[in-house]
Amino acid sequence: MTQPLISPQQAQSAHGPFLIAVEQTGDDVRVTPSHGHARGQLLGALRGLLSVGVDNQQWVVPAIHAVWIPPHRTHALRSHGAYAGWSVYIEEAACAPLPAEPCTVRTSALLREAVRRAASWRSAVLDAPQLRVAGVIVDEILSLPRERLGLPMPRDARLQRIAQALTDDLADNRRLEQWAQWAALSPRTLSRRFVDETGFSFAEWRQQARLLRALEMLAADLPVTTVALELGYDNVSAFIAMFKRALGSTPSRYFHSSAADPAPPSATTTATDADA
Numbered sequence: 001m002t003q004p005l006i007s008p009q010q011a012q013s014a015h016g017p018f019l020i021a022v023e024q025t026g027d028d029v030r031v032t033p034s035h036g037h038a039r040g041q042l043l044g045a046l047r048g049l050l051s052v053g054v055d056n057q058q059w060v061v062p063a064i065h066a067v068w069i070p071p072h073r074t075h076a077l078r079s080h081g082a083y084a085g086w087s088v089y090i091e092e093a094a095c096a097p098l099p100a101e102p103c104t105v106r107t108s109a110l111l112r113e114a115v116r117r118a119a120s121w122r123s124a125v126l127d128a129p130q131l132r133v134a135g136v137i138v139d140e141i142l143s144l145p146r147e148r149l150g151l152p153m154p155r156d157a158r159l160q161r162i163a164q165a166l167t168d169d170l171a172d173n174r175r176l177e178q179w180a181q182w183a184a185l186s187p188r189t190l191s192r193r194f195v196d197e198t199g200f201s202f203a204e205w206r207q208q209a210r211l212l213r214a215l216e217m218l219a220a221d222l223p224v225t226t227v228a229l230e231l232g233y234d235n236v237s238a239f240i241a242m243f244k245r246a247l248g249s250t251p252s253r254y255f256h257s258s259a260a261d262p263a264p265p266s267a268t269t270t271a272t273d274a275d276a
Helices: 008-014 107-119 128-143 157-168 176-182 187-198 203-217 224-230 235-249 251-260
Strands: 017-027 031-035 040-045 047-055 057-063 065-069 077-079 084-090 103-106 150-152
Touching: 008 128, 017 107, 017 128, 040 047, 040 057, 040 077, 047 065, 047 203, 057 065, 057 203, 084 107, 107 128, 107 203, 150 203, 157 187, 157 203, 176 187, 176 203, 187 203, 203 224, 224 235, 224 251, 235 251
Parallel strands: none
Antiparallel strands: 017 084, 031 077, 040 065, 040 084, 047 057, 047 077, 057 150, 065 103
């Protein structure tokens, strides 16, 4: 089992600093099984890509984004390649003004620099300058733009079958009517329940699933053409157009901006034992 980032006691307790920041790099893939704790957690990558599961949702997190997980929410993490990431743990009482639901935010240079500074703290009590930096981190969580990089799973068992079949083969281009027949549903019921249970239409959900898988594949340095064809697009231009509509840039520029964003040159864990 992957070593936690902070001790379970720290993750569950309101004692000690109200905000604890950790940065870590290593040579191994990081896999953290499902768990929960009393502190809220903001986590992100220094480079590369993370997959994060929270309750019934999945996020793929490139280095220019972070996921906010409120207190007591069950979550799991997996890195794509060697782990290089950071986490901020905020005591439960201080999470009151922060989002009550998990969400993805686009990080800022200010947030990254504040987290880097906080990860160097060793004292059990924060002094006045440290409290101001911690306040900046909280303010950034509140103010940074939200990104729709999550993929909620439907609750209805029939819709779950469809969702699982789609994620198993995202190149499957069957129309909604064909999926409804396969799952013994009326097309109208399938369409309505997908929106009710996930917040996405069926077409939007499939596109979101493809987008998240594309991020994983591109982070593994697969060619854009290979990614497009494996996800069921007829040509690379259609895939790039979808990617640009969803994330505001082409795949190459998206990952270039992530890699170019400054990250700590030698991040290290600042707490023994961990929870991530």
